[in-house]
Amino acid sequence: DIQMTQSPSTLSASVGDRVTITCRASQSISSWLAWYQQKPGKAPKLLIYKASSLESGVPSRFSGSGSGTEFTLTISSLQPDDFATYYCQQYNSPWTFGQGTKVEIK
């Protein structure tokens, strides 16, 4: 099975900061990677698919990049609504999630 490793596990940041989360796959998954945002007590929400495509309705401050085994999610200017947990997910064979990155207020 393909393992997904996210770093860091927790990230402390301030409003306006540029934030980057990394996700590594145990083998190449081409660009078959998605990013989700989850807030406490809520279902996850799709942000990015196919590594770098922005889901409709998601603010443009979110962006994704990478291919193969290394991927990043970047929030260009952190907003109060962005404090949440973020998960990467590969959908190459069939689906596995990273362990999550909690973005908290510094």
Added chain:
Amino acid sequence: EVQLVESGGGLVQPGGSLRLSCAASGFTVSSNYMSWVRQAPGKGLEWVSVIYSGGSTYYADSVKGRFTISRDNSKNTLYLQMNSLRAEDTAVYYCARVIGLTLRFWGKGTTVTVSS
């Protein structure tokens, strides 16, 4: 409007069974890939199972042989039959509509607790 509403969760003893339902509206379940994802208390997301529009089914190793995904086209509903439940199956279970192989629409989840 796409809606997914899960039900059927509850408290069950180890070794017991439970069937989760996911009622869909705004689209046709049988024409889509549909999936179950779970989240143990305080933990991350874990993919559980998927059913393709053609009927093929796949499972995570952790539930293979114990869980069965199915759908009722007449009710536009997805199911997850869970047998031989263990404490580690305790989680919120979400159903999701899959589009482009990503989990695009999610229900609010139903809670399963396995405990004596």
